[in-house]
Amino acid sequence: MNIDEIKELLGLTDEDMKKPLPKPTKWSQPYWDAAKKHKLVFKKCTKCGHIDHPPYLYCTECHVDDHEWIESSGKGVLNAYAVNHFGVPFPFWPDLPYVTAMVDVEEGPRMITNIVECDPEELKNGMELEVVFQERTSEFTLPQFRPVKK
Amino acid sequence: MSKGEFAVIGTGEVPCGNYPDRTEFEIAYSVSRMAIQDAGIDKSQIGAVLGAAHIMGGEYNTEVVFGRLPEAIGLRNCQVTGQTVSGGASSHSIRRTAEGILRAGEAEYVLIVHSQRFSQFSMNEQAQYFAVAGSDLEFEVPYGMTYNALAAMVTQGYMTQTGTTVEQVASVVVACNRWARLQENAMFRDKELTLERVLGGRMVAYPLTAYMCNVLADGGSAYVMTTAENARKVCDKPVYILGEGSDYSHRSIIKSKARNLSDMGKYLAPVAQKAYDEAGLGPSDMDIYEVYGSYPGVNLIVMDALGICEPGRSGALVEAGETSPGGKYPCSTNGESLGMGHTGTGCGFAIFVEGVRQLQGKAGRAQVPNARFLIENCGGGAFMDCHFTIMGNEIP
Numbered sequence: 253m254n255i256d257e258i259k260e261l262l263g264l265t266d267e268d269m270k271k272p273l274p275k276p277t278k279w280s281q282p283y284w285d286a287a288k289k290h291k292l293v294f295k296k297c298t299k300c301g302h303i304d305h306p307p308y309l310y311c312t313e314c315h316v317d318d319h320e321w322i323e324s325s326g327k328g329v330l331n332a333y334a335v336n337h338f339g340v341p342f343p344f345w346p347d348l349p350y351v352t353a354m355v356d357v358e359e360g361p362r363m364i365t366n367i368v369e370c371d372p373e374e375l376k377n378g379m380e381l382e383v384v385f386q387e388r389t390s391e392f393t394l395p396q397f398r399p400v401k402k
Numbered sequence: 403m404s405k406g407e408f409a410v411i412g413t414g415e416v417p418c419g420n421y422p423d424r425t426e427f428e429i430a431y432s433v434s435r436m437a438i439q440d441a442g443i444d445k446s447q448i449g450a451v452l453g454a455a456h457i458m459g460g461e462y463n464t465e466v467v468f469g470r471l472p473e474a475i476g477l478r479n480c481q482v483t484g485q486t487v488s489g490g491a492s493s494h495s496i497r498r499t500a501e502g503i504l505r506a507g508e509a510e511y512v513l514i515v516h517s518q519r520f521s522q523f524s525m526n527e528q529a530q531y532f533a534v535a536g537s538d539l540e541f542e543v544p545y546g547m548t549y550n551a552l553a554a555m556v557t558q559g560y561m562t563q564t565g566t567t568v569e570q571v572a573s574v575v576v577a578c579n580r581w582a583r584l585q586e587n588a589m590f591r592d593k594e595l596t597l598e599r600v601l602g603g604r605m606v607a608y609p610l611t612a613y614m615c616n617v618l619a620d621g622g623s624a625y626v627m628t629t630a631e632n633a634r635k636v637c638d639k640p641v642y643i644l645g646e647g648s649d650y651s652h653r654s655i656i657k658s659k660a661r662n663l664s665d666m667g668k669y670l671a672p673v674a675q676k677a678y679d680e681a682g683l684g685p686s687d688m689d690i691y692e693v694y695g696s697y698p699g700v701n702l703i704v705m706d707a708l709g710i711c712e713p714g715r716s717g718a719l720v721e722a723g724e725t726s727p728g729g730k731y732p733c734s735t736n737g738e739s740l741g742m743g744h745t746g747t748g749c750g751f752a753i754f755v756e757g758v759r760q761l762q763g764k765a766g767r768a769q770v771p772n773a774r775f776l777i778e779n780c781g782g783g784a785f786m787d788c789h790f791t792i793m794g795n796e797i798p
Contacts, residue, residue, distance in 0.1 A: 262526070274540040306541045306654065332559025332663060334551045335608035339615070341529055344546040349608075352551045354559070354656060362656040364542040372608070377562045394544055 412441025449509025457746030489782025493750030557699030570717030582741025589743030619743025645680030667706020750780030
């Protein structure tokens with residue numbers, strides 16, 4: 253069954269098929285602004301050096317406001333993954349099967365992301381990954397990862 | 403809490419499953435009457451009523467806030483009402499609230515009620531809710547994360563790091579199913595699952611097949627709690643709360659205190675140990691291990707913390723049938739959410755009231771002979787926290 257048949261069968265509207273977008277907060281907006289420019293950034297406290305991902309209002313280590321946004325090398329390592337085949341929200345049906353994963357980025361933070369441009373059968377925990385950027389809408393770009401080609 | 407300060411004296415429960423014509427109010431009123439009858443007290447003795455949150459909100463939560471339960475149940479001497487919400491950990495936070503009310507002398511007997519009717523919502527609404535519920539709206543949901551994907555990821559990482567096989571993960575579902583078939587209120591009471599069937603189920607989120615994912619269900623339960631002193635006056639076999647251990651780890655799994663998924667059991671072990679220590683008992687003193695993980699891989703992670711095997715080896719224990727009926731380590735005797743049905747905030751309640759039934763000798767065909775002590779757990783969110791409780795029908 254293709255997606256149009258599914259939509260008709262279930263009476264779904266185009267609105268139902270729109271993928272959810274981030275709703276940035278005051279303190280996370282710079283993350284999404286950078287992603288739009290194809291940069292992966294993290295919020296780093298300039299007092300204690302702690303990196304918070306996801307970012308929060310103030311440093312979760314020392315409660316200080318002062319911070320900088322550091323740019324990631326975009327290198328990461330696969331920690332664990334799932335290959336989604338069924339039972340996902342309708343907007344993601346056309347993407348099935350797709351991979352959701354936990355990736356450890358070089359600067360320290362762990363992220364939830366997608367692994368793209370890969371054969372799910374060939375994924376291996378510990379494999380090296382690199383960031384790519386998917387322009388979801390004119391406003392939002394999502395950092396995703398793909399295996400590093402040897 | 404001091405050891406054995408509080409006790410449960412009666413429980414009530416309705417069958418779990420798909421019952422769209424049975425409203426959440428009918429469930430709440432029914433289980434309340436059953437629990438009061440089972441406790442053998444008069445309803446006028448209830449001084450406080452606490453309700454757990456109905457997942458996906460609705461009129462029920464508003465009515466609990468507005469005090470519908472005491473009026474509808476006819477609790478003429480109720481002094482305190484309230485609601486607690488901490489997802490799958492609600493059964494713990496609500497009981498701790500009840501203990502505080504009892505210790506303060508605000509009430510002599512507290513009625514605790516859970517009710518859930520998922521079947522009023524469309525499949526799409528439920529799928530949308532549960533994508534959102536387990537995952538961070540801003541940093542995870544846009545990637546197509548769901549609860550199943552979260553559990554699959556945790557399971558995949560755990561399997562890879564510990565050498566646990568997919569057959570061992572699937573055997574958790576089989577063991578839960580064996581218990582569920584002994585339970586008259588379990589959703590899967592009439593459905594037999596073999597290892598082949600679990601492994602051959604439709605792939606939902608690799609490595610999890612459909613049978614390795616819990617199914618949402620309508621259901622509810624209630625119980626009456628009081629001080630140990632009151633309990634001994636009115637009840638032949640009170641079930642005492644003997645020890646507690648709790649910890650909060652994270653909102654998003656990426657911030658888990660256990661950096662390696664294989665170490666989650668090791669991280670939880672001292673939390674369980676705190677409960678054992680408070681009770682003055684150890685793992686080998688337990689007759690039952692009422693584990694609630696909501697996914698088979700998470701059940702294994704919790705079992706890793708209980709001191710019944712080396713962390714990372716619980717899969718072998720389950721595969722050998724040791725957690726099934728008749729095994730050395732009876733686990734999740736109500737079938738857990740995998741066999742009982744997942745009732746939102748209610749899974750922790752269901753396994754708690756099952757523990758009470760076991761220790762009161764009222765567990766029917768699932769009864770573990772001469773059960774005296776057990777350890778029980780619950781947790782909520784994206785495996786955000788874990789609460790271990792030791793219960794017993796005597797104070798050691």
